[in-house]
Amino acid sequence: MSVAVSAPASTPPDRPPGRTARSRPVRPYKWWVPYLFVLPNMVVFGLFTIWPAINGFNISLFDSRNGRTFTPVGLDNYREILADPEFRSVVLHTVVFVIGFVVATVVLATTLALALNAQHRGRGVLRAAYFLPVVISPVVVGLIWSWALTRQNGVVNAVLSGIGMGKPGWLTDPDLAMTSTIVVGLWTHLGFYAMILLAGLQAIPANLYEAARIDGASGWQQIRSITLPLLRPTMLVVIVLSTITGFQAFDFIYTLTGGGPVGATTLIVQYIYEKAFQSPIQYGLAAAGGVLFFVAVFAVTLVNYLLGRRKEAM
């Protein structure tokens, strides 16, 4: 049940003369009251997000092989990780993955959103179909695709070899494996980003298109001059979110390729995970990797945001 509340247009008739709403005693402003309202949430957020993050930075200044005893090492973990050729290779793989994932996401999700926006019959069913992979566990996604892409008996190669295209090593060829992980990542997240863009498209006033059509603008001209400029803020959101998703990619890749072949799809989160939880355990090094990762994601997100705002203001 909803209750509509509207401000009285004038002083209610039962109010004593001389007393108006304006004359009610005003309580002194207490600056801490708003903080009190958000305090419960901030306590949880602080305990389980902020504090571990601060402590993560703290741990990066120590060496620990067991999580029980810690030896201070200053910035040695940062020096070591930055000098590690494996870390440099992992960063390169992560950059390739993020660029491939973000570019493909923006292009394909926009195309899909435009197609869905133009579709009137069955739009709801199609939207649900494209969104379905988003709700599947990433671990399951990795497993399903690892079976589908297996070279010898996978369904993808069964189809390809049936039409004479051979059996590519989707997960065993180092070059193809990165493409496979990007495609699987796209399959998982495309529906989500397409829905965001679809919401953006549906917020564009229809009369702009009507006016353009009257002025003789073609379909492409409408997209270029109306849709894309007005969709830019939503695209910025998609770029920021997909960049963060790309940087965070781990679970489905771990079950799809395990970071292989020969480390070709090992991204930074897996590197950090392995440093922290696989022998030899190096919590300090893992924490230093985490801090560097945070700085990188923060910087990229900030640049995206600032560029987006500047374009928005233009």
Place this chain on the structure above:
Amino acid sequence: MRSAFSLRLPRRSTTGRSTVLRRPGAAVVAVTALLLAACAPGVEEPSVTEAASAPSVPVTAASIDPSSFRGQSLTYVYFTDGPDEQATRTAIGEFEQATGATVNLQIVPFADLEKSLQARLSGGDAPDVARVADWHPYEDQLLQLDDQLGSGYAAEFIEGSAASSKDATGRMVAVPSDLTMNGPLVNVAAFEKAGVALPTADKPWNWERMIADATEVQKANDMESAIAIDKSGHRLSTVLSQFGTRIIGPDGQESLDQAKAEKVFTLLSDQMNSGGIEKDFWLESGSKYKGANDMFLAGAVPVYISGNWQVAQFAKSATFDWAAVPNPCEEACGGFPGGKYMVGFKASKNPQLAAYFLQFMNTAEQQTKIDPVAGWLPTRQDLVEKGIDYPERGKDMQVFLDDVKKTAPDDFLTVSSPVFGASATVLVEQMSAIAAGQVDVSTAVSTAKKEIAALVQDAEK
């Protein structure tokens, strides 16, 4: 147009002062957080003198009257491989009956074992006893069993297992509770169809013979590959050991022989290139462990190099006649060992009870009862000599047990090195790099040697 998803950065206040500056409370919180962050996490590393002065308990459990433990209790942190759980519970029941003490069995997933134990040790909530795959991460926290069970106790176990349960000073800190042995399992039905004889203890294969026979059987049965080997550095160590080299020597240092390791890597990569061993199997799943048991059970391969832990599973799942056969001999015969340990903790509330429990669970009587049900191999000298009656697939288990006797004690020291796990991963990575055609065999072995040496050096810091 502004999207509903637009992000906003906090704006500067109209007075020009930042929110933090205007809010002394927020500044105090921030400073406190930074100060707290500057504190060392975890607990301080104990000093050498502190560790040396830790009280020892000079009582030998062997001389203790079991009924003196009546009414006491201990916690046992355990991870299970499957059928061993019930056998362990039965043994615990007998212990409780014999002593009047109670055992709180706490089962944790293997993946969480080390994290869980370290967290408990760090939080002052150490269990009394635990079953572990590697005792080194807790070395400074373990009960000295020579004090508790007598200096002759280690001699009750086979030489390799006993050596692997001692710390650098030669004192026993763990009880080798169960043993695994790597070795080949064969599809007997496929061998019979191909008319190829199986190896015996008197006439074992060498690697050349094994490859030739397996290839013949593969072709006769139209199978996918000739040999399957788990993607594991532990299994690769079996082959290295048979060719006379090890990744870690008895002195704890890197000891891979360049020429011998090259021979092994060449042998395996030749098989991968010719289709004898499935190359994709080694390239999929990164550097993670991957078992080839499904390939064997699917009848896709006639020879599968794994270990005795497969016996119970194959007894249930295999739809064809199969058997364990002796390991191939090159410079050395025998397989490569593995196993688990039981340890007691110094922080135990009752170290005597903990030590007595360790001893009780590893008597000849208990291992004779537990091992046949759990599918484990015994670690005790007397039982390895005498053998154990396994109710199911006893002949296959005996093949593995016979290979225990042929396996060099140095292999036990290799596998119990604190850096064995990480070094084994290096082997897998280099083997995969060869399979992918990214490096030649010589470079792969040199890289492996360098990386393993670095791991050893790092662990010694």
